[in-house]
Amino acid sequence: MDLVKKIVNKLLMSFDILNNKISYSQFGEDLILDYIFIDENKGFFVDVGAYDPKLLSNTAKLYARGWNGINIEPNPKAMKKFNSQRKRDVNLGVGVAAKERTLIYKQNTGLFRGADANNLFESNSNKHELNHNVVGKIKVLPLSKIFKQHNVKRDFDLLDVDVEGMDFEVLKSNNWSNWTPKCIIVEEGLSDGTKIEKFLLKKGYSKRFKAYISAFYLRNDFWIKIKNRF
Secondary structure, eight states: OOHHHHHHHHHHHTOBTTTTBSOOSSSSHHHHHHHHTTTOSSOEEEEETOOOSSTTOSSHHHHHHTOEEEEEOOOHHHHHHHHHHOTTSEEEOOEEOSSOEEEEEEEEOSSOOSTTSOEEESSSOOTTOTTEEEEEEEEEEOHHHHHHHTTOOTTOSEEEEOOTTOHHHHHHTSOTTTOOOSEEEEEOOTTTHHHHHHHHHHTTEEEEEEETTEEEEEEHHHHHHHGGGO
């Protein structure tokens, strides 16, 4: 069976009848994940910038399959939804960055609101963010500290990162000697894409798939195990 037929069949099998959805993700990332982890019904993810339990979520389908993990999202309203809808998960209302500190969390109140509308800032004043209201102060932690606090296994399955321009800083906050996920999804902006790719290449990863601006990096030894299915 060629690759096109495999993908079509997988799409049909993954149709969510209850919610009338094939994909929850913005660009179909969860369909690619379904195929990468086709044989794993009990996996573990860490979703940084999780945003919503279902809307635009790369992990909602995995959760429905029996996976669990850690959702990291500084928006207090979103945390209420995660605590209600993701009871098997650990839900953390914090931010992630290389240095532990406290930042100002602002929420967009303008015409265009969405997954990229809310941000963390060093201070309360920012002339370029006129449509943002201050929600409060948010604690920011390195990934390595979060992993250690929650006993995350070294060889966990998925790290999903979407934090509006801070993706590279999030990746740098991990201790790569202690934690090496099998698959990483990261949003590659125009400025950080090359830096991210060079950084992850040195850590033993290669870019294997792309869904618009979402890049899939697979650990090289993991790719060797699964590449025949593609």
